[in-house]
Amino acid sequence: MTTTAVLGLSGCASHKPVLYAHGGGMPPGGERAVAACTQQAHNAGLDYSKGHIGRSAVENGAVGGAGGAAAGAIYGNAARGAAAGAAGGVAAGLVRDIFHHDGGPAPAYRAYVDRCLRERGYQPVGWH
Structure with a gap:
């Protein structure tokens, strides 16, 4: 080359x-x-750039899942809350990674x- x-x-x-x-x-x-x-x-x-996109999505999914489970437990369905929280966290993390990559x-x-x-x-x- x-x-x-x-x-x-x-x-x-x-x-x-x-x-x-x-x-x-x-x-x-x-x-x-x-x-x-x-x-x-x-x-x-x-x-x-490999490895940047998706990293905070995984982190946010874990945090969202834990938060969703806690909220779901309060309202009667921890599993549904955890799933919804994890999905929301992953989506937020992907969007943040795409637009805020330094x-x-x-x-x-x-x-x-x-x-x-x-x-x-x-x-x-x-x-x-």
């Missing part, structure tokens, strides 16, 4: 690693290392790229 194609793939992501450099700026070879590590993550089957990388993708950069001698300090 050409350097242009690699840089094009890494350009699709809105956030990139920030590498520590004495005196600020990008350390020598940093841009190439970032491009190589993001390509390596892609080749390993990792997706920049554009940052998925945790596994970020960890992979950060580790790759550290193995190449760079010090990732965050993403922007």
Whole structure:
């Protein structure tokens, strides 16, 4: 794959690693290392955004189910309340994930790229 194609793939992501450099700026070879590590993550089957959508839906489903069970117990049918609460929680979580995704990388993708950069001698300090 050409350097242009690699840089094009890494350009699709809105956030990139920030590498520590004495005196600020990008350390020598940093841009190439970032491009190589993001390509390596892609080749390993990792997706920049995979894992974001649906995460809070599951959390909200659990919370909604517990809340619905409590409300259902008060009104005479805990099972129905739990099911309704869980369904509402999942729906709310999906909608929130879709509209409030910060554009940052998925945790596994970020960890992979950060580790790759550290193995190449760079010090990732965050993403922007």
